[in-house]
Amino acid sequence: MGKSMRMRAQAVGVGVLLMALALDVFAASQVKSVRLWRAPDNTRLVFDLSGPVQHSLFTLAAPNRLVIDVNGAQLATRLDQLSLSNTPITGVRSAQRTPNDLRVVIDLSAPVTPKSFSLAPNQQYGDRLVIDLYDQGADTAPSLPPTTIADNPAVPVSPTQPAPKLTPPPPPGSKRDIVVAIDAGHGGEDPGALGPKGQHEKNVTLAIAKELQRQISQEKGFRGELVRSGDYFIPLRKRTEIARKKGADLFVSIHADAAPSRSAFGASVFALSDRGATSETARWLADNENRSDLIGGVGSVSLDDKDRMLAGVLLDLSMTASLSSSLNVGQKVLSNVGRVTPLHKRRVEQAGFMVLKSPDIPSILVETGFISNHNESQKLASASHQQALARAITGGVKQFFQQSPPPGTYIAWLRDQGKIAAGPREHIVSSGESLALIAQRYQVGLTALRSANSLKNDTVKVGQVLQIPATALAAQP
Ligand SMILES: [Zn+2]
Incomplete structure (x- = not known):
């Protein structure tokens, strides 16, 4: 083999090797x-x-x-x-x-x-x-030691047996706390929205949620429960599941979001909508929040059509009552929050947030401000502003439950003793509701309801605030 031939063979060899590396x-x-x-x-x-x-x-x-x-x-x-x-x-x-x-x-x-x-x-x-x-054993409630189970055939050992739903009627004279589940948005590998200086929404929401939990638990008759207590990810559906396990009477999700426009500012309160967002911002924010599962991962596709259909059916069946409660508590929280920070919208907005799809628990999502706004991101990071926001939310939550306390709670007992003034009750009309339906729900006469609101006819609009006449309380057993 001549010298030039050998060089050519080497060159080919190097070429093959390079190709193999490139393939690798x-x-x-x-x-x-x-x-x-x-x-x-x-x-x-x-x-x-x-x-x-x-x-x-x-x-x-x-x-x-x-x-x-x-x-x-x-x-x-x-x-x-x-x-x-x-x-x-x-x-x-x-x-x-x-x-x-x-x-x-x-x-x-x-x-x-x-x-x-x-x-x-x-x-x-x-x-x-x-x-x-x-x-292992993390998700099992305190149970009998394994030896006892093995020795006693009467004790069911199947771990797959569904747990009974924990909603027994309250024993007479019971005075349980009203439970408010507080959900700090995002967490773990899902940082949420980012502020101009790289602030993470997940940290702001956790700080406000912890403060809110502290303040609510200080109120006699109330207990705050954190859905997320540290920096980790929880899928959206799992959040309402946790709230339900804690026996929540209300679900409050805390966020601090970004908008495409850096100049956007102000707080908003959202309730679920079954027919789409009430504003462009609402739609944009809902898309962003719902994306959380895609960021954090739930191990499967979270938004398939079957789920959406099922959600639709659930909403039709049982959403109306808790939706109007959600709008009611949302409006009270919003007007209290409006005293400590500018509002983005003066009315409770409605959008299709996954995290609010809990038909049996009234649920609201509080956007405490825009972290994308330079001024607001600084405020949101300060302890004093976080405390003020928590105080405002606590105030709204308290007003709501003093007017409509769940049976069997300390607050219901107080009201029945005449120790708190029930005050005028409000109802915010949601879609599909007629004046007759509302009168029936509150057990008040249609005429009384009409005159309490100076209505000339029975036409009501979605979002309209109705005063429920106080005679309703006297009529209750
Ligand atoms: Zn968020």
Whole structure:
């Protein structure tokens, strides 16, 4: 072989090698970073990827480990810098089994139940692989020790048995607290809206929610319960589920959002609408909030048509009563909030927020201001403004429940003792309601209702505020 021939052969060889490398690089996705979030009952690991991957996982015992095989991936970040405190994870190791197959081993101090799924890119993130490690026994209520169950055949052992709904009639003379579930919007890998200086909505909402919880719980007869108590993600539907488990009489979701226009400012209060948003802003914000699940991931498509149809049916059947309560409490909260900060809209707006779709619990969403507005983002970050907002929301919530306390509560008992003035009751007309229907619901005469509101005929408009005559109270048993 002549010298020139050999050189040509070498060049071809290099070319083939380069091509093989190029194919490898093309085939493999990079794990660009790994993030970790701790929730009360689970630990979430998020692998940020440069492209889609296939994966599989299995657990090993003694010692407890979780092995994740990521096919078509290379590690391009460090795993030893994750903060593992307060998690069952004691270490994260990795090995490249082939140039394209990455194995990640998670060392655990306790067994976990893993759940994993891939998420497609969205506005905020690229491809992701999400591994949720559920603490074992985390979701089970205090139960009998296992030995007792095994020894006693009368004790049901099926863990899949549905729990009975916890709504027994209140025992006579009971004076339970009114429970307000407070939902701090976003959390974990879903930061929510971003302020001009990079402020995260999720932090502002948590601070206001915690203050609101403190203030509501200080009121005798009321208890505030946080839906989210730290920096972790909760899917939208799970939020109302948590509220229901806590026995909520009211669901208040706290947000501080962004608008396309930086000059937009002011607080708003939203209730659910079953027929679309009342304003362009409402539509835009609802789209943004509902996107949360796509950012945080719920392991499946969250907005399929079947769900929407079911939601529609539920709304038709049982939404009307709690929708008018939602509008009522929303209006009271809005007018109180209007005393401490400018309002974006003077009336409760209606939009299709996923988080408010809880037909049996009156629910409102409070946009405390626009974090995208320079001035408001500064106010929202200050403790004194957060306290003022919480005070205003507490005031509205109290007014609402003093007028219509749920039976069996301390506040209902107070009212029955004549210890609080019930005051005039208000009803905000929602779509599909007639004056006759409203009169029937409050057990007042149609004539009394007409004259209390100086109505010349029975035509009412959606959003119209009606005074419910006080004679209704005397008529109650
Ligand atoms: Zn938000």
